[in-house]
Amino acid sequence: MTAVNVRTGKEYWRYEPQDPGAPVDTLGVSERTVVAGYADGRLVGIDLRTGKPLWRADIRHDNNYRVVTLVGGQVVTGAPGAVRAFDERDGRSLWTAKTPKFCPEAIVYVVYVLPDHLSVASVYCMPDVRRDECHLRLGIDNRTGKVLWQQRTEDFKLTVRGDEHTLVAPDPDTPDTDRYNIQLLDVNRQGISPRAALSFGEWDAVASGGGIVLSATGPIDQSEEDHDTLLRAYGTRDGHLAWQLRAPAGQEYGLPEIADGRLYVVRQPFLTDTDTGRRIRADLLVLEAGTGRLLHTLRLPAMTVPDDDRELDVIDIADGAVSISWGDGEGDVLFATD
Numbered sequence: 001m002t003a004v005n006v007r008t009g010k011e012y013w014r015y016e017p018q019d020p021g022a023p024v025d026t027l028g029v030s031e032r033t034v035v036a037g038y039a040d041g042r043l044v045g046i047d048l049r050t051g052k053p054l055w056r057a058d059i060r061h062d063n064n065y066r067v068v069t070l071v072g073g074q075v076v077t078g079a080p081g082a083v084r085a086f087d088e089r090d091g092r093s094l095w096t097a098k099t100p101k102f103c104p105e106a107i108v109y110v111v112y113v114l115p116d117h118l119s120v121a122s123v124y125c126m127p128d129v130r131r132d133e134c135h136l137r138l139g140i141d142n143r144t145g146k147v148l149w150q151q152r153t154e155d156f157k158l159t160v161r162g163d164e165h166t167l168v169a170p171d172p173d174t175p176d177t178d179r180y181n182i183q184l185l186d187v188n189r190q191g192i193s194p195r196a197a198l199s200f201g202e203w204d205a206v207a208s209g210g211g212i213v214l215s216a217t218g219p220i221d222q223s224e225e226d227h228d229t230l231l232r233a234y235g236t237r238d239g240h241l242a243w244q245l246r247a248p249a250g251q252e253y254g255l256p257e258i259a260d261g262r263l264y265v266v267r268q269p270f271l272t273d274t275d276t277g278r279r280i281r282a283d284l285l286v287l288e289a290g291t292g293r294l295l296h297t298l299r300l301p302a303m304t305v306p307d308d309d310r311e312l313d314v315i316d317i318a319d320g321a322v323s324i325s326w327g328d329g330e331g332d333v334l335f336a337t338d
Contacts, residue, residue: 001027001036003051006321013051017044028068028075033088035075037068043075045091055091059084065107072113072142076121078106083121083138085145095145099123103136109156115164117143118189122156139189149191160208162236168198168205168213184239196239209258211236212289216253227252227270228311233263233292243292254324255313262295263287264314264322271310278305282312284322300324 001015001024022040029035033054034046045054059066059079068077074094075086081104083097099106103125110122119142125134135156139148152172153159159169162184171181171194182198182205198213206228207214213236216228229252233242247253247267256265268282279302286296303312309327316323 001034001046003034003048006319006323012049015046015051015053025066026068028070030070030073030088033070033075035068035070035088037066037077039065041066043068043077043086043091045075045086045088054089057086057091057093067107067109069108069111071111072119074119074142076108076111076119078108078123080105082106083108083123083140083145085142095140095143097121097138097140097145097147099125099136099138100150103134106136110159112161112167113142114187116189117141118148118187120167120187120192122153122159124156137192139187139192141189148189151192160205160213162208162213163211166195166236167192168208168236184236198234198239207256207258207263208236210261210289212242212258212263214256214258214263216255229253231256231265231292233289242290245287245292252311254311255315257314257317258289259317261289263289263292264317266300266312266314266324268312271305275305275310276307279303280305284314284324 003012004010022038024036025039026037027034032048034048036044041059043057047054066077068075070088073088075088077084081099083106085094087094105126107124108121109124112120114120119140121138121140123136123138125136135153137151137153141148154170154172159167162168165187167185167187169183169185171183183194184196185192186195204215205213206216212233215232217230217232229247230244231253232244235242250270251267252270254266256263265285266282267285269280281302282300284298284300287294306326311327312324314322315325
């Protein structure tokens with residue numbers, strides 16, 4: 001495991017465990033700590049600045065897969081019949097939240113920390129021979145681990161956070177069709193309930209934050225390959241359209257990110273199979289998230305189109321740098337600073 005400067009590529013440190021054993025399944029990172037989750041159930045906390053190990057914890061683990069999430073100073077992960085949390089700096093066990101009997105093995109994919117000591121965990125319940133797989137949303141007191149409420153939901157990937165008290169997700173009771181009823185959900189310690197519905201009738205939320213949820217929409221004519229040519233922003237208090245931005249003819253948008261009240265998105269030419277190996281130029285746009293007003297345009301260096309994943313996505317915004325990659329994060333990565 002290595003840490004490098006995002007602006008210069010200079011290596012800060014390299015961590016090589018003395019007893020590597022099973023491979024690392026996943027990494028969780030905060031502003032201070034890296035936590036490595038191993039396939040055999042080990043968790044190792046590492047100081048982000050120095051690369052020195054801080055602590056180690058062992059969790060019996062049967063499914064040979066785990067996810068760790070660092071949020072609010074806690075390391076949250078799944079365990080047999082439970083969701084567990086550890087202190088990110090010293091590894092102390094902080095709380096254990098029991099999952100329902102029909103969820104004997106849970107993978108915790110996403111955790112949101114809300115006001116009033118509430119954590120909302122999106123959990124995938126591993127199926128056994130008697131039951132089908134399912135997804136749960138758990139409201140947990142993040143001081144004691146008490147489960148305050150639970151709700152069955154759609155795939156965890158179909159939930160985003162709108163603001164401190166709002167999640168955006170499909171209605172799990174929507175009939176089995178290609179279109180969802182997209183809801184704005186009020187979330188607190190007492191429970192979770194629909195407040196309003198968004199006007200787009202299918203799940204295509206691609207970014208959220210600061211009271212905005214963003215939808216990426218392709219052309220009405222689907223005879224060609226689908227291209228995201230229209231960005232629509234909705235307010236998360238009432239679901240009303242806040243603004244929209246259409247790409248110029250022959251261009252499309254990659255997946256955006258929202259951070260610090262700004263929207264970051266790459267605008268690029270339409271690309272198809274015939275463009276593999278071609279050099280293209282694209283632009284990074286920085287917009288005011290609440291209004292859609294263009295703040296900056298940065299011309300990106302020419303890049304070679306890969307075999308697959310021909311869309312340039314913003315994958316991270318941190319420490320004054322915007323990380324951009326092809327499609328799902330594989331391939332060449334460009335760091336556009338400032």
